[in-house]
Amino acid sequence: MAPGRFDRLATRAGPQLGRIDPRSDPPHGLVRLGVALCVAITLVVGLVFFAKAVDKLGADATVNAEANTDDRELAGGNSLGLVEEALTEARGLIPERAAYRLVVGPDAANIGQFARYFLMPRRPTSDARWVLCYGCDLSSLGDDLDVVWQDDAGIAVGRLPG
Secondary structure: OOHHHHHHHHHHHHHHHHOOOOOOOHHHHHHHHHHHHHHHHHHHHHHHHHHHHHHHHHHHHHHHHHOOHHHHHHHHHHHHOOOHHHHHHHHHHOOOOOEEEEEEOHHHOOHHHHHHHHOOOOEEOOOOOEEEEEOOOHHHHOOOOEEEEEOOOOEEEEEOOO
16 A cells, blocks of 8 residues: 555544544543444454364365265164164065064053154054064064074064065
8 A cells, every 4th residue: 555545544543543543532532442442353253163163164065065865864763873874675575565663672662653654665563574573573473484684683574474
């Protein structure tokens, strides 16, 4: 900036800046200076937190964009402690137009509604041939159950004759 321009700017801004000078008006000037400092600090802190929030949103969006279809479909059941592989296997083994029976053990009582959603369009009935045993006692289903898939956590998919 040329020296002449700076002098004109200082001349224009001088009266405005003089209003917050604590020496200009002893009791009120100090209050005005305090308010101006609080506003300036609030603006700086707000801008810093805004920049951090925008950065975090970008990171969250990146994580969400990297999720595949299975991750997105199973995300709602993660809070229930479900075994993702079990429901994925059940969906692959039970035909879409078939009915299934969900037998749930005492440790997995909350899994029913999520399994119903995840296995759609398959429908749950109490007398279906296909059985999804989620932590249940397999012996309670009889010797006729043909276990098609089973894991170490006591989850099984099987078929009853019929």
